[in-house]
Amino acid sequence: MAAERTSNWPGTWAPVGVPVxxxxxxxxxxxxxxxxxxxxxxxxxxxxxxxxxxxxxxERHRRVVYQLCYRFVNQPEDAADLTQETFxxxxxxxxxxxxxxxxxxxxxxxxxxxxxxxxALKRLPTEPIDDRQFVDPGARDPHGDxxxxxxxxxxxxxxxxxxxxxxxxxxxxxxxDMPHEEIAQVLGNxxxxxxxxxxxxxxxxxxxxxxxx
Amino acid sequence: MTHLRPDExxxxxxxALAPGRAAHLETCDLCRxxxxxxAMPLDAARGAGVPEPSEGEWARFSTRLSxxxxxxxxxxxxWLSWLAPPVLVPIAxxxxxxxxxxxxxxxxxxxxxxxxxxxxxxxxxxDDESDAWPALVEVLAALDLSEVDAFAGTGIxxxxxxxxxxxxxxxxxxxxxxxxxxxxxxxxxxx
Numbered sequence: 306m307a308a309e310r311t312s313n314w315p316g317t318w319a320p321v322g323v324p325v326x327x328x329x330x331x332x333x334x335x336x337x338x339x340x341x342x343x344x345x346x347x348x349x350x351x352x353x354x355x356x357x358x359x360x361x362x363x364e365r366h367r368r369v370v371y372q373l374c375y376r377f378v379n380q381p382e383d384a385a386d387l388t389q390e391t392f393x394x395x396x397x398x399x400x401x402x403x404x405x406x407x408x409x410x411x412x413x414x415x416x417x418x419x420x421x422x423x424x425a426l427k428r429l430p431t432e433p434i435d436d437r438q439f440v441d442p443g444a445r446d447p448h449g450d451x452x453x454x455x456x457x458x459x460x461x462x463x464x465x466x467x468x469x470x471x472x473x474x475x476x477x478x479x480x481x482d483m484p485h486e487e488i489a490q491v492l493g494n495x496x497x498x499x500x501x502x503x504x505x506x507x508x509x510x511x512x513x514x515x516x517x518x
Numbered sequence: 519m520t521h522l523r524p525d526e527x528x529x530x531x532x533x534a535l536a537p538g539r540a541a542h543l544e545t546c547d548l549c550r551x552x553x554x555x556x557a558m559p560l561d562a563a564r565g566a567g568v569p570e571p572s573e574g575e576w577a578r579f580s581t582r583l584s585x586x587x588x589x590x591x592x593x594x595x596x597w598l599s600w601l602a603p604p605v606l607v608p609i610a611x612x613x614x615x616x617x618x619x620x621x622x623x624x625x626x627x628x629x630x631x632x633x634x635x636x637x638x639x640x641x642x643x644x645d646d647e648s649d650a651w652p653a654l655v656e657v658l659a660a661l662d663l664s665e666v667d668a669f670a671g672t673g674i675x676x677x678x679x680x681x682x683x684x685x686x687x688x689x690x691x692x693x694x695x696x697x698x699x700x701x702x703x704x705x706x707x708x709x
């Protein structure tokens with residue numbers, strides 16, 4: 306019969322958020338897969354020198370960060386660049402991440418700042434709203450999907466034409482479901498200014514889209 | 519009663535309008551129309567997805583990001599991050615070169631100046647009584663060779679502290695060779 310022992314954690318590191326002491330059997334102590342760890346544990350593991358833990362963080366959050374960046378610039382190559390820059394900055398600043406907010410919130414904050422910096426340096430090209438054709442050859446319902454994708458493309462193009470702060474406010478509120486108070490912190494605004502930006506963003510979006518959604 | 523302000527219309531969209539103001543909405547067509555006009559682009563935005571990158575695009579993204587991260591110091595080093603190998607390795611090389619040259623200059627001075635051609639770095643630079651030796655060992659001991667890509671896959675043991683042991687174990691001839699290699703890398707001409 307395998308002897309039981311009290312273990313901190315299998316391996317040489319002790320991730321945050323994991324019970325510090327628990328009883329396990331030495332012969333069948335489970336080696337945790339990175340995919341099973343929560344974000345806080347992955348951050349701790351990364352800071353402990355496990356580079357693959359950061360890869361898992363990227364794998365877990367890259368899609369949402371990419372979507373945020375894509376919506377900001379409406380261009381896939383620039384979105385990929387901005388996503389990469391977001392994770393590089395996250396890597397650099399990971400030791401400063403204290404876990405007061407969710408890791409996803411922290412990453413969104415970095416992504417928005419990366420996007421705002423980019424548009425401050427360079428005016429990104431935007432496509433005309435009414436001139437777009439979007440074809441998805443893999444669609445199962447070609448007509449329905451085409452209409453839906455064209456509509457989505459028109460909305461994305463319109464969002465990309467909003468002034469940067471209105472755009473950031475709209476994206477964080479609508480797609481990241483971030484409260485106005487948190488958006489105010491991210492953008493360095495007051496809550497009143499955030500609500501005003503959101504109001505004007507919707508008004509401008511309505512104007513850019515016309516009255517037809 | 520006054521119409522809803524912009525921030526109140528935003529609160530309305532969030533379902534957070536104060537009850538007293540919600541009562542106004544029931545009697546004011548203008549505010550209801552304004553709220554509906556704001557709801558339209560909001561619904562449109564919520565329904566607009568983003569094209570998903572293909573697996574190949576994600577793979578290229580991962581490769582590029584990995585390369586970018588490799589060039590960065592470890593995130594756990596804090597203010598010590600300037601000691602990361604990409605920074606420390608060239609500094610260490612330069613430090614070794616400076617020590618070697620300093621010792622050589624001492625030798626030149628002892629021999630009576632720069633009149634005669636002398637080797638910039640010779641075996642004489644390795645002297646048990648010289649300050650250069652312990653300083654060199656200290657500099658190289660700070661290196662964590664496990665972070666240096668050149669050792670990846672070579673089978674060489676590169677755990678922290680290995681560089682210190684390696685240097686401490688060098689013979690006089692091996693150390694002179696190490697200096698020469700560093701000089702070659704730095705473009706120092708041999709006599």
